[in-house]
Amino acid sequence: MTLYARFAAHLDTILDTLTASGDLPEGLDRRNVTVEPPRDHSHGDLATNAAMVLAKPAKTNPRALAEKIAPQLEALDAVASVSIAGPGFINMTLTDATWREELSAIHAAGDGYGRSKMGEDIAVNIEYVSANPTGPMHMGHCRGAVVGDALASLLEFAGHKVIREYYVNDAGGQVDVLARSAHLRYREALGEEIGAIPEGLYPGDYLKPVGEELAKEYRGKFLTAPEDAWLALFRKRAVLAMLERIKADLALLGIHHDIFSSEAELQAAGKPEAAEKWLREHDLVYDGILEAPKGETPEDWEPVELPLFRSTRFGDDQDRPIKKSNGQWTYFGADLAYHFQKSQSADQLIDIWGADHAGTVKRIVAAVKALTGGKTKFDVKLVQMVRLLRGGEPVKMSKRAGNFVTLADVVNEVGKDVVRFTMLTRKADAQMDFDFAKVVEASKDNPVFYVQYAHARVASLKRRAADAEIQCNSADLSRLDTAELALVKRAAQFPRVVEGAATAREPHRIAFYLYDLASDFHSLWNLGNDQPERRFVIAEDSGLTCARLYLADAIGQIIRNGLGIMGVRAVEEMH
Known part of the structure; x- marks a missing residue:
């Protein structure tokens, strides 16, 4: 149990006592009662809003209620003093x-340390990346990949069972384009001069190896054959090749999924038909005609009867077609069936989407609510794009890759840890700049460097102590003073930060916390620059050194725990 949870339990016992004595009525809702650090550290170590929250339903004055709670908190052995601030906030030192x-x-x-059981082994399926299998990963995919993977680790750390899933969109028109592009490279590999890549096909050189493999295996068999003779085969082979490349690109970031679900296989198994049948049985799909899109004139609009999902019943602004006029499934129709499939093996679903998909959130949330009877919690996290810069100037695209910057190129230049940490230095739905010059800068303004440098400094202390011939078999913690215990107070917030980040599903909170912890550690370290007696290693005082090393080791442990959630290494040395 965390320190904050222990004091919440103490407070709960006190409130039970006041209820038993008649000072509080039975059945008060305590869900909004909190125990947390005060915003102003000068007010103490912990604060509770209990009196403010409970006074109105208890029909009493907040300060009067606080005056009944405060003495019982002050009686706790762990509490040095209690004060009541303003109308009834209670601060504890x-x-x-x-x-x-x-x-x-x-x-x-x-x-x-910091691990939690709050997840109660609830199974959460997190679907992230899910880029179309039409080329290598580029930096447009990177942020969502890191956010999704860090969120998965965070929820595991907080006690959830996590399923990491990638949805392969291999049933749409884009994979037919991929197959035609591969056929062009197949012809090129057989010696044909293909010239400029035709408009509408994928231009990147990454399809050359696919064409070469097909040429090696099938020689000239499909060189002049009609499209229907080779399209399905080339589509399958090209998608498989792209998936292998995608997996390799993600591995550079340390990302590995548990499941790769195929849209083509989903449709082949009749899952969309099964979902439609279930929805019709529950009067959630009907045959109707959509209103003409805004801006369309009657001459432009041909009304067609389509199967429509009643998404307006669940908060959407209009009902949505699940099939096209040609009988094929709409993207929404297939996606609906896919989410129904995911809900069979998880209690909660989370999708990590690019912000450009914001317009489809309402309909898929409505679909999941309908298909699961509202029992499956579903959340969509939108991730903004990243603007790539080099020294403040926009980065030029790569023609070799197909007019985009590949993830592999970025990771190979600055390293996995830099990429992952940087992607978590802002809230996912906020715009982000990734400047190649700044992310490798050795300064306080670069969070990646600042946090890793803190850990490297901790690691260096063991070497310094060894050089001073100091061995620590125990630590007298009474030697630690107020400034050093202030660092413990920051460290003790880690379990609370983990639970808060997991509840909000915001892994960037871990990065923010680690930066603050590193900043406090560096500040304590820097005191020794002007005051030799404040240094962590003092050759003439092994007792004080051992106490300070014990403190530093704890900070290093928390940094490792936090970086582990983020998928970032804790380095021992900085070069």
Whole structure:
């Protein structure tokens, strides 16, 4: 149990006591009662809004209620003092012994510090990346890939069972274009001069190896054959080749999915038909005619009867077709069936989408609500695009890749850890610039460097202590003073940050916290530049050195735990 959870439990016991004595009525809703750090650290270590939240339903004055709660909090052994602020906020200052105990708890938990059981083994399916299998991964896919993967790790750390899934869109017109593009490269591999890539086909050189493999295997068999003789085969082979490349690109970022679900296989298995049948049985699909799109004149609009999903029943602004006029499934129709399939093996679903898909969120949320009877929690996280810069100037696209910057090129230039950490330095739905010069800068303004440098400094202390011939078999934590215990207070927030980030499904909160923790550590370290007695390693005082190394080791452990969630290495040295 975290320090904050322990005090929430203490507060709950106090409220039970006040209820039993008649000072509070039975059945008060306490869900909005919190125990958290005060915004102003000068007010203490912990604060609770209990009196403010409960006073109105209890028909009493907030400050009067606070005056009944405060003495019981102050009676706790771990509490040094309690004060009531303003209309009824209660602030607590904890004893130094309490913070020393928490420091020991960090050491005892090790790489488990901050882990939570709040997830209760609830199964969460997170679908992320899901780029069309028509080429290598580019930086347009990168941010969603990192956000999804870090969120998966975060939820696992918080006690969820997580399924990482990639949806392969291999049933639409884009994969036919891919097959035709591969056929062009097949002809090229057989010696034909193909000239400029025709408009509408994929121009990147990445399809050359696919064409070469097909030429090696089939020689001239399909050189002049009609399209229907080779389209399905070339589509299958090209998609498989692109998927292998996508997996290799993602592996450069340390990303591996548990499941790759095929849209083509979904349709071949009749899953959309089964979903439509179920929806019709429950009066959630009907045959109707859509209104003409805005701006269309009657001459331009030909009304066609289509099967429509009643998405307006679930908050959408209009009902949505699940089939086209030619009988093929709409993207929404196939997507609806896919989410129905996912809901069979998970309690909760999360999709990580690019912000350009914002317009389709309402309809798929409505579909999942309908298909699962509202039992499956479903959330769509929108991720904004990343603008690539080099020294403040836009990065030129790569013609070799097909007019985009590949993920592999970026990772090979700056490294996996830099890419992953940087992608989590802003909230996912906020715009982001990725400047190749800034992300490798050795400065406080570069969060990646600043956090890893903090860990490297912690690692260096063992070497410094060894050079000073100091061995630490134990640590007298009473030697730690107020400034050093302030660092423990920041460290102790990690479990709370994990639970808050998991609840909000915002992995960037871990990056923000690590930066703050690193900043506090660096500040304490830098005191020793002007004050030798504040250095972590003091050759003449092994007792104080061991206490400070014990503190530093705890900070290093939390940095490792946090970086582990983010999928970033904790380095031992900086070069």
